[in-house]
Structure formats: C-alpha cells, structure tokens
Amino acid sequence: MPRVTADLPLALQREIDELGGRGLRAAAAAARREVTAEVPGQEPPLIDPVPVVLTAGDWQELTAGLVQRARLLDAIHADLYGARTILAAGVAPAPELFADAGYVRAATSIPPRGPRHLVVLAVTVVRTSDGHWAVRGVQADVPTGAGLALEMRRVISRTAPTLLRSTALQRLHPFYDRLRSALGRRTGHGGLPGRAVVLTDGGDARSAFDHRWLANLLGWPTVTGTDLAVRDGELRLQGTGVGSAPRVDVVVRMVPSTAVDPLELGPGPFPGVAGLVETARRGEVEVVNPVGAGILENRALAVALPDICRHLLHEDLLLPTASSDQEIAEVPSLGAAAAADTTPSTGAVSLVGRPVELQLMVMDTGDGFAVLPGGIARTLDDAPEAWKDVWVLVAEEEPASSGSAPADPAAAGPPADGPEDDAVEAPLIAPAPMTRRIASDLFWFGRYLERVDFTARLLRTVEDHATDLGAESSATARTALEVLLHAVTDATTTFPGFHEVDTTDRRSVREELLSVALSPTRLGALGQSFTALEGTARNLRDLVTDDIWGVLSLMSDELRTPRPAAEGEPSSALSAALSRVVMGTHALSGAVGDTMVRSAGRDLLDAGRRIERASATLRLLRATLSPRHDRAIEARVAAAVAATTGTASAYRRTHHAALRPRLLLDMLLHDMTLPRSVAAQLEQLVADVERLPETAGVSSVPGRLRALRQRVAGWNAAQLLAAPAEDGPIPSDPPEPALAAEIEAALGELRELSRALEEDLFSSPEMLSPWGFDDV
Numbered sequence: 176m177p178r179v180t181a182d183l184p185l186a187l188q189r190e191i192d193e194l195g196g197r198g199l200r201a202a203a204a205a206a207r208r209e210v211t212a213e214v215p216g217q218e219p220p221l222i223d224p225v226p227v228v229l230t231a232g233d234w235q236e237l238t239a240g241l242v243q244r245a246r247l248l249d250a251i252h253a254d255l256y257g258a259r260t261i262l263a264a265g266v267a268p269a270p271e272l273f274a275d276a277g278y279v280r281a282a283t284s285i286p287p288r289g290p291r292h293l294v295v296l297a298v299t300v301v302r303t304s305d306g307h308w309a310v311r312g313v314q315a316d317v318p319t320g321a322g323l324a325l326e327m328r329r330v331i332s333r334t335a336p337t338l339l340r341s342t343a344l345q346r347l348h349p350f351y352d353r354l355r356s357a358l359g360r361r362t363g364h365g366g367l368p369g370r371a372v373v374l375t376d377g378g379d380a381r382s383a384f385d386h387r388w389l390a391n392l393l394g395w396p397t398v399t400g401t402d403l404a405v406r407d408g409e410l411r412l413q414g415t416g417v418g419s420a421p422r423v424d425v426v427v428r429m430v431p432s433t434a435v436d437p438l439e440l441g442p443g444p445f446p447g448v449a450g451l452v453e454t455a456r457r458g459e460v461e462v463v464n465p466v467g468a469g470i471l472e473n474r475a476l477a478v479a480l481p482d483i484c485r486h487l488l489h490e491d492l493l494l495p496t497a498s499s500d501q502e503i504a505e506v507p508s509l510g511a512a513a514a515a516d517t518t519p520s521t522g523a524v525s526l527v528g529r530p531v532e533l534q535l536m537v538m539d540t541g542d543g544f545a546v547l548p549g550g551i552a553r554t555l556d557d558a559p560e561a562w563k564d565v566w567v568l569v570a571e572e573e574p575a576s577s578g579s580a581p582a583d584p585a586a587a588g589p590p591a592d593g594p595e596d597d598a599v600e601a602p603l604i605a606p607a608p609m610t611r612r613i614a615s616d617l618f619w620f621g622r623y624l625e626r627v628d629f630t631a632r633l634l635r636t637v638e639d640h641a642t643d644l645g646a647e648s649s650a651t652a653r654t655a656l657e658v659l660l661h662a663v664t665d666a667t668t669t670f671p672g673f674h675e676v677d678t679t680d681r682r683s684v685r686e687e688l689l690s691v692a693l694s695p696t697r698l699g700a701l702g703q704s705f706t707a708l709e710g711t712a713r714n715l716r717d718l719v720t721d722d723i724w725g726v727l728s729l730m731s732d733e734l735r736t737p738r739p740a741a742e743g744e745p746s747s748a749l750s751a752a753l754s755r756v757v758m759g760t761h762a763l764s765g766a767v768g769d770t771m772v773r774s775a776g777r778d779l780l781d782a783g784r785r786i787e788r789a790s791a792t793l794r795l796l797r798a799t800l801s802p803r804h805d806r807a808i809e810a811r812v813a814a815a816v817a818a819t820t821g822t823a824s825a826y827r828r829t830h831h832a833a834l835r836p837r838l839l840l841d842m843l844l845h846d847m848t849l850p851r852s853v854a855a856q857l858e859q860l861v862a863d864v865e866r867l868p869e870t871a872g873v874s875s876v877p878g879r880l881r882a883l884r885q886r887v888a889g890w891n892a893a894q895l896l897a898a899p900a901e902d903g904p905i906p907s908d909p910p911e912p913a914l915a916a917e918i919e920a921a922l923g924e925l926r927e928l929s930r931a932l933e934e935d936l937f938s939s940p941e942m943l944s945p946w947g948f949d950d951v
Contacts, residue, residue: 183228183507184568190341191225191526199224199509202335220553221561222327223509224335227531227552228342231570237308237535238546240494241298245537245544247480248315248471249293250487256283256467266482268475277316277469279432281439285455285465288361289539293471294427294463295321296537301497301530301555302504309497311532313477316432316469320534322388324550325351327564333725343569345548350540351392357541358393361461362424369424372398372412376430376445386429387716395427397716400435402610405450410460412610425461426451432466503530503555511558530555533565609776615937616714617776621783623708624767627730628760629791629819630667630701634692635753636819637663641688644811645681653679655811658802660684663691665798666791669699692749693734701756702734720770723763730759775867782863782932789856790925792843793918795819800836800896801915809836816843820851840914841892857884867936874935879928886921 183191191199206222229237254261255278261267272278297318299311314320325347332339362369373390375383375397390397403423404411411420428435434443439452454460470476476483477496484492505528531554536547552563609617637659644656657678664672669691676683694700709727712719733752771777799812813834817823822842823834829846830838846852857880864876895914 183225184342186341187228187338190337194335194337198335202331202338203509205334206330221511221559222330222334223554223561223563224331224338225507225509225526226331226338226564226566227506227533228566228568230568234548234567237300237494240308240310241300241535241537241546242544243484243488243490243493244298244310244313244480245293245296247484247488247492248296248313249291249544251476251483252292252315252465252468252471254487255470256285256465261483261486264486266486267479271475272470272473275470275473276433277467277472279440279467279469281436281452282432282465282467285452285462285467286458287465288458288461289357289541291539291544292465293468294358294539296464297321297534298537299532299534300494301501301532303497304502304504306504308494309501310477310494311497313472315464315471317429318464318536319382319385319429320551321536321538321547322385322392324534324536324547324565325392326384326388327551327562328549329721331564342566344566345569347547347549350538350545350547353540353545354538355393357539358425358427358463360541361463370412370421371395371425371427372403372423373427374398374400374403374430374435376400376434382429384713384716387713389427389429391716393427396610396613397714398610399612400430400446400448402612403448403451405448405454408454408457408459410448410451410454423460425463428462428464428466432469435462435466503532505530506552506563508554508561508563511554511561529558529561531563535565609774609779611937613715613718613776614779615933616711617718617780618783618932618936620708620711620715621780621785622787623704623711624760624763625784625787625791626704627701627708628757629788629795630691630699630704631753631756631760632819632821633663633666633795634688634701635750635757636815638688638750638753639818640811640815641684645684651805651807651811654804655808658799658804658808658812659815660687662795662798663688666794667691667699667701668794669697688749692753695735701753705730705734705756718771718776720766722766722770726759726762726766730756733759778863778866779936782860782867785856785860785863786925786929788851789853789860790922792820792851792853792856793922793925796840796843797915797918800840801912801918803896803912810834812836813839822849822851825849837892837896840896844887844890844892853887854884857887864932874931876928876931876935879924879931883921883924883928886917886924890917 182188194202202224203222206224207219251261251267255267255272262269262272293315295318297314297320299313300308301311302308328347358371362371371393373386373393373395375386376399387397398412402413403426404413404420406420410423410426412423413420430445430447431443433440434445435447436449436452437443437447438449440447451460451462452466455462455466480496481492484490507526508529508531510525510527511529531552533550533552535550537544538547548567550565552565554561554563640659641656644652644659647653660673660676660678664670664674672691673684673687676687678684690697691700693702695702695706697703709731712723712727733755767780771780795816799816800809803809804812810833813836814823817826817834817839820843822839825846825848826834826839826842829842832838842849843852845854847854847858849855861880861884864880895912895917897912
C-alpha cells in the first residue's frame, strides 16, 4: 500500500485535534451544504475540511514542471497551427493528431495578441508512492476549476476558520489580480480601451457555476452565443437596447472549440457565433484559449511529449505522464463515512490516508506562465469521492503579515506591494451593456424572490390557521378552513390541489401542504420556486454579492429536509421552517438592494418583483374574498389574508375596528402607504419602467401600464364585493361578486404587461427564463 507522504504542519494538527470528531464532521456537513446551494439538482460531493498541504519546497518543484509543460504546450499549439516542424521532424504522431476532432484546421494562422497563445490550463497531477510528481491529464480546450478553487477556499474559510488561522499559506486573490491585469492589456485595439466577455454555454450547473465565478473574478460579463454577433468584420455584444452593439476585443472561451462558429466548423448543440473564426483570423478579436487548443489533450501527443520537448525547447521534460499502474501516495484525510455524516456527534475521528489527484491552474500572467497557489484535490479510492482544498505553505524567507493566514483568505484583497500597480497600466475596459440573457435573469430573479416570499407566507399562515381551526368542530371553522385551503391552490396555481382533497382529513391536508411546500418539481410549489430562484441567482453570479450564497444555503436546508406526514409530527415544524424561509427572503432582498449597482438591471429586477407581488396579492384576494360567506367566516378568512400580507397592524392603526373584508380590500388595493398594496406596486413599476430607456418610443409597456393603473384606481371595494354580507346574512343564492371578474381582467393585463417587457428586453422566446412558468 502507498504511504501517507506528508505530515500536516504541527499547528494545523493541533487545531484538528482541538476540533475533534464533532468539529470536523460539522465543518464537512456545513461545507457540503454550501456546495449544494451553488449547484442545486446535482448530488454534491463530500467536502473534506482537512486540506492537502504542500510545503514551499514541494511547490517549487511542482510549479517548475507545470510551467515548463505550459510553455511546451504553447509552443506545440503555435507549431501545429503554423510551421508544423514537429510533424516534419517525425517527433509527433501525425496520423493520431490529424484524426483527432480537436485539431481544427480552420484555426490555422490565427495570430495571438501577446507572446503566448495559451492563457489558462488545468493540469491534473498526482504524487506517486515514491515521492515524484506526474501529470494525469490536461484541460486545454475548456479548462475548468479556476472559480471552484476560490470557492473551495471561501467555503473552508467559513466552515473551518480555525484551520486557516493556524497555517501561513499563500493567498489566491493576488494571483487573480495579476491574471486580470494581463488579460486587460490584451483587450486594447488600435490604442483604444477594449471590452472582454466570458463565453459560456449555460449548460451543466457545476460548470456554469465555475464559469461565473471566473467572470466575477475578472469583472467581465458572461454571455452566450446569442449575445454576440459579427457585424462589418467586428465582434459585437448585443445589448437590450436597440442599436447598442459595442465592440468585443477578447473572448474568454468556456465552450468547446468545435462549437464556437457554425459557419466555419458546422452546427453543434451550442449556439455559436457565425464568423467568429474569420474575425479572429483577421486579428479583430482574440479568443482565449485559442480555437483548436483541444488537440493538446490528445493522448498520443502526451506520450510523445519528452521527444517534442527536446525538439522545441531543447530541454528534458520535468514532469512525466502518469501511467495507469502507478501507485498514488495518500494524504491525511477525514474518512469518507465521517465526511458524509450530516448529523455530527461527539467522539474522535482518526484521520486516514486516501489517494488524491490535484487539479491546478496554470495561467499566463503577462510575464510568463505561473501556477495558482492552490486548487482542488479529489480522492481516487473506491470510497465516495471527496473534495479537498490545496494549501501551499509560505516559504520561510517570505514574510507573512501576521505569521498566519488571514481568517478569510478568499475575501482578502491584494497586498500593498501587489500587482494592482500593474493594473493601472492596463487599458480601462468600457462597461458592458446588459445583455438580453442577463436582463431576463434579473427580471426573473425578482419574480422568483417574490414568489418564494409570498408562497412561504401563505403556507405559514394557512398552516397556523389550520391548526387552530382543525381543533374546532363548528361549521364556521370547517368552512373557513376549506376557503383557506382552496386559496392555497388557487393563489399558487398548484392545481388540482385542495380542490380534490378531503379538507376534513387531517393527514390528507398535511400531505398536500407538505407537497406544496417542499416539492422541487411541482409547478407553483415553494420548493420549485426556490429551485428557480437558485438557478437565476447562479446565472447572476458576477452581478450579485457573495453574501447571498450563505442565505440560499440556509433556505435550501429548510426546503430540502424530508418531513414525514405522520400524524404525530409536531405541526409547528413546517411553520417554523417557513418562517425561516421568509427571513431568508428578507435577507436576500437586503443583500441585493444594498449592494447591487443602481442601473437598468436593478430597475428590471425591481420591476419583476412588483409584477409578481401585485399578481400574488390579486390572486390571494380573488381566492379568499370573492366567495361570500357570513360575517364570522369572513372575519376568520380576512384575518388570514391580513397575516399573509402583513397588514394587520396597519389595519388596526387605520380603522381601530374588527377586520372587515371591504375595509381590508380597500387597503390592499388603494393604500399607497402600504408596501404590499396593488397601487403601491404599480406606482413603483411606473418609476422602474421610466428609467428603462429600452421601453421608450415604440414600446407598448407604458400604455399597458397606464391602462392597468386606471383600472385599479377605478375599483370600489364595496361594489366589488357586492356587500350583502356586511349588513346581514348572505342570501341563499347570492349574486356573483364583481371582484373575481375584475381581478381576472387585471391579471390578464399584468400578463400582457410582463410579456411586453420581455419582448422589449429579452428578444426571442428562447431567451425567457428556463427555470419556471409565467402564471401571473
């Protein structure tokens, strides 16, 4: 068996002993929840809080080999798409290379803007049992992991901060600053500042998360193929405004080479950019990594690297390619069973040895290739896979500011003598316009945030009232409970729902409430709306503050913990969970509102919130106040409506009387001082729309909004309710109140208003949100 090759630093070992089994298990469970929140719908990996620690000497040896390999691969790329000397000399396997789909002949003679073709490489290395390093594989076409490396450090810094404080390790952010400066210098064109984007396919959730983390670090927008177009020989970024198509100078490509240009390379599953290859060939745009870099991943080429290295670099290859029969060294790790335990218990947990592979990022920082001092380690044994952070110790001769790492290295800024001085010399990148896809995600983020908040509030109120009303045996209580349960179905559109459930059967009622609360796939359910909220938040990774991820993680815990619908289960469990979800929506609203740049994107997000809140309030009023009942029943239903909308205290201060449907309805429709009234939403929506220049002129949005405001302003609460129940018993065959018909008409106008906004800003139907449904 291979041995554990390295002992942990003494200070780190002491911290691990101090944390003990309970602390390590808790850290592993908390870190796994963080990852789960980032990529919903996928089985999260186990997170091992015990890092892989590399000494400064080990790191120097490893980086020397990785930098040499990056230089070699860069030279190979230039040669294969240029003079092809390695093919003429017979040191490269020509038949295997020409047969590889990664060799893109159309990429021949595309010039780089700097001295190097390659910008980022992801290299997987292992340490063999005899102590030597070897390379298992290289990602050159679509290198991933640059964002995940920083995310892992951030997660560990939050879940196990004492471990970080015990070790002086190299930080990650200064490296990204150097990369940002180097790429910024490549964006200039003709002496003028340029613009860069990160091109992604928006597919796999974990890859998309990594791409957006990288974009966030670089400060560049993420785009898809539909956001770009070649016009007059230049690559243009298509924004939401008519005619706003600024030039793009650099594309950081996170999609396969073979899918970027359907005109040159043929159609593929990814909507590429027609003419991109020709534009790059003419030097009007630089694509990094360059088109055709996938050939560098060829296995036959990896075998021939020693000979090619001597031919091109006149050097011996420092890092060999790993063979399949080599034993891999083990590192101290938390056992897989312990890492998977989400219910931390007391007791010690002994560290075990597990073989790992390290994924490290090699990047061109302007002065040459350098290796990110950290990365992701993945276990390779038969036990469930675990991820580990990679720590690189500070060399003894390198002074550490405090003798130890900062509490949150991922969040710390660059040192005073860091590379930000170089960033001043780089051309300033002009702000990018809001793309149609970003506009769509911002709008729907606002919609889903309000949808989650409203549904959680409604379910919490009905859960509490169902407990009280279910304990009574009167006909009044039974009818009031039936009205509220039907309102859950009608307001959330989770049909058929309670319309086909025996509302006198407590178990059936409980099961339906749980389904509406927790189901991640049922349209209109709270769980489905939250999954959609997570999806849009992930798409906006480069626009929203990092503070929201902890909030989303806590909300996810509440909605993804199975709760059996047993009779003996405490009825307060669901209500408490829903209250925490509501608190989470408040935290998200504050985090986004206080940190998001005040731009058209913020107005669009707020417009989505206003449309959703207005429609939710109208659906609730139609479902609860339109069916007329006697005063006792309506008083109970009105109390539930006031609790859901948070208007009970405002009602008492305004009317100093018992709740009456007519007065409550009038407040929720017309009171401009009430934050959740329909009139207040429409007034704020007008302000949002007026600040969106894209909706001026030919847009139908302002006209539709004026018509809707006039409709709501003309409503009279007493006339809408047809008011017989206010003055006496309701007739046996009462007239149909006008409330239902008027609200249905207003909801139709809200739908059309929402669609008009989407047509103005999000272009074709395929740009609309893929995460949920539009039923306002």
